[in-house]
Amino acid sequence: MKHPATIFFSPAHPLFSFIHFEFIETTPQSLAVQFIAGKEFVHQGDAGILHSGFNTLILDSVMGGSVMGSLEKMQPIATVNLRTQHSRRAIVDELIVCAAKVECIEDQIAVVSGQIKNAENGQIIASAIGSFMIGTRATPLADSAVAAQ
Secondary structure, three states: OOOHHHHHOOOOOOOOOOOOOEEEEEOOOEEEEEEEOOHHHEOOOOOOEEOOHHHHHHHHHHHHHHHHHHOOOOOOEEEEEEEEEEOOOOEOOOEEEEEEEEEEEEOOEEEEEEEEEEOOOOOEEEEEEEEEEEOOOOOOHHHHHHHHO
16 A cells, blocks of 8 residues: 555645655654755755755654554645744755654654754754644635635
8 A cells, every 4th residue: 555645745736846855764753855955945045055944844844744654544634833943954965854753642643753964864854743633624725715705
């Protein structure tokens, strides 16, 4: 059976049309992907250096993907809290590994840890701890916008 993140991390998703992940670990409790940092995320005026929000965006996505893999049945999830520690910003064309692990699930909240590393030398670029609510029932933004008209 395919890991649910392999479906979510597809070119049809706006973020993943720019980032092409290679799945290097997919277990029910963990997920690791490898990719090359692209120029699309360069911070304005910082040639070759990606915006610091890139680390947070990738960690949130991969950590959420690890939660999806740990569920017995697919359910919506939402980030409740994400604390990211940045060691440095990623660099264009850098080979990166992002790995996440579900530490526990209690009362429909998953606690997840994650790291982004340089794939060649293992240097930590950023790390995070976060919590994700499982089984959210919010109305999708697109549906809310239509209802408001």
